[in-house]
Amino acid sequence: xxxxxxxxxxxxxxxxxxxxxxxxxxxxxxxxxxxxxxxxxxxxxxxxxxxxxxxxxxxxxxxxxxxxxxxxxxxxxxxxxxxxxxxxxxxxxxxxxxxxxxxxxxxxxxxxxxxxxxxxxxxxxxxxxxxxx
Amino acid sequence: xxxxxxxxxxxxxxxxxxxxxxxxxxxxxxxxxxxxxxxxxxxxxxxxxxxxxxxxxxxxxxxxxxxxxxxxxxxxxxxxxxxxxxxxxxxxxxxxxxxxxxxxxxxxxxxxxxxxxxxxxxxxxxxxxxxxx
DNA sequence: CAGCATCCATTCTGATACTG
DNA sequence: CAGTATCAGAATGGATGCTG
Numbered sequence: 001x002x003x004x005x006x007x008x009x010x011x012x013x014x015x016x017x018x019x020x021x022x023x024x025x026x027x028x029x030x031x032x033x034x035x036x037x038x039x040x041x042x043x044x045x046x047x048x049x050x051x052x053x054x055x056x057x058x059x060x061x062x063x064x065x066x067x068x069x070x071x072x073x074x075x076x077x078x079x080x081x082x083x084x085x086x087x088x089x090x091x092x093x094x095x096x097x098x099x100x101x102x103x104x105x106x107x108x109x110x111x112x113x114x115x116x117x118x119x120x121x122x123x124x125x126x127x128x129x130x131x132x133x
Numbered sequence: 134x135x136x137x138x139x140x141x142x143x144x145x146x147x148x149x150x151x152x153x154x155x156x157x158x159x160x161x162x163x164x165x166x167x168x169x170x171x172x173x174x175x176x177x178x179x180x181x182x183x184x185x186x187x188x189x190x191x192x193x194x195x196x197x198x199x200x201x202x203x204x205x206x207x208x209x210x211x212x213x214x215x216x217x218x219x220x221x222x223x224x225x226x227x228x229x230x231x232x233x234x235x236x237x238x239x240x241x242x243x244x245x246x247x248x249x250x251x252x253x254x255x256x257x258x259x260x261x262x263x264x265x266x
Numbered sequence: 267c268a269g270c271a272t273c274c275a276t277t278c279t280g281a282t283a284c285t286g
Numbered sequence: 287c288a289g290t291a292t293c294a295g296a297a298t299g300g301a302t303g304c305t306g
Contacts, residue, residue, distance in 0.1 A: 026171065028246035028253050033166035035279080038159065051288055062280050067289065075265070077256025088287040089286085098252055105245040108238040113161040119231055120161050123210025132208070168299080184268050195300050200269060221267040222306085270305075277298065285290075 031076045032106060036061055036069045041095070042110070044079055045103045048094030078102060164209045165239060169194055169202045174228070175243070177212055178236045181227030211235060 032038065036058065043049060043057055055066055070093055073079045078099035082092045095103070127133065165171065169191065176182060176190055188199060203226055206212045211232035215225045228236070260266060 024250040024254065025243060025246045026168075028250045029166060029171060029242070030168075031253070032242075032246075033162060035159075035163075038162060039156075055288095063289075064280070064291095065278095068279095071265075075257055075260040076253050077260075083288095086287090089289095091288060098249065098256070102245055102249070105238075105241040108241050109162070109165075110158060112235055112238040113158045113165075116231065116235070117157040117161045120164070120209050121157065123231070124208055127208040127210075132204075188268095196269075197300065198298095201299095216268095219267090222269095224268060268306095270303105272302085272304105273300105275298105275300085277296100279296075280294090282293090283291085286288095 031072060032102070034069060034072065036065055037073060038106065038110065040069055040073065041078060041099065041103065041106065044093060044095050044099070048092050051091050051093070054093065164205065165235070167202060167205065169198055170206060171239065171243065173202055173206065174211060174232065174236065174239065177226060177228050181225050184224050184226070187226070
C-alpha cells in the first residue's frame, strides 16, 4: 500500500466548490500547525493539563495566544475542556480520541524535524552565504 | 520503539538559547506548512515541474507567492532549482534527497487529514452551533 | 518564460489592563 | 484561577505593472 496522496487525490477531494488554497486537507493541516498548536498537542499527549500548568510549561506563550490556541484546538475536536466549579475555578484540557489518533502521524513528522533540523539549518546557511538571500 | 517525541525531548533540544516559540523543530515545521508549501512539495514529489507548469497546477496561487514559496523551499534544502539557458529561459524545480526523505512523514499526516477532515469539520460545526464560537 | 518591485488589505501576535 | 478586551506592530497575502 502506497501511503502517498497524489495531487490528483487532493484535486478529486475538492469537487469544484473548493479552490486549491482552501482545500479541506490544507485547512486541517493549518489547524495543527499554528505557532503553538503542535507544542500544545504534544504536551496534552502526555497527560491532561490545567490552564496555568500549560502556561508554565510554555513560558513564552502569551495568555491571549494560549487561550486562543486552546479554543481553536477544542473547536477542531482535538481537545476537550473540562471546567471544575471549584473556588477558585480550575479548567482541565486533554486530548480527545480524534486528537490521540492524530498524534501518531504528527509525531512522525516531529521526529523527522527533530532528526533533520541541523540539515535544514545548514541548507539555509549555504543559501544565505551564496548570496541568494 | 516509541515514535513519540516528548515535550522534554524538545526542551532538551533547545538548550537555553532558544525559547519555546522558536525551537528548531517548530521552525522546520513552519517551513513545511506555509499556505502553499505542502501542496508544492507533494506536486514535486510526483516529478519535477517547471515554473509555469506549477502555476497552472495551482490555479489560485499568485505569482508572487509561487516565487516566494519555491525560494523558501529551496533555501531550506527541500527542492533544487535548475535553470536552462534556453531562449526563452525555462526553470525546473524538483525535490532534493532531503525533500524526498521528508515526504514520507508528511504524507502520513496528509493521509490522516484526508481521512479525518469530515470529522474535524463536524466538530467545528458542533462547536459553532453550541454558540461557543 | 520566469521572474522582480511596489503598493495595499488582511491576518497574526503580543503587551497591557481588567473581571467572575 | 482562568480568562476577556483593547490596541499597536509585525508578518502574510494578493493585485498590478515592468523586465532580461
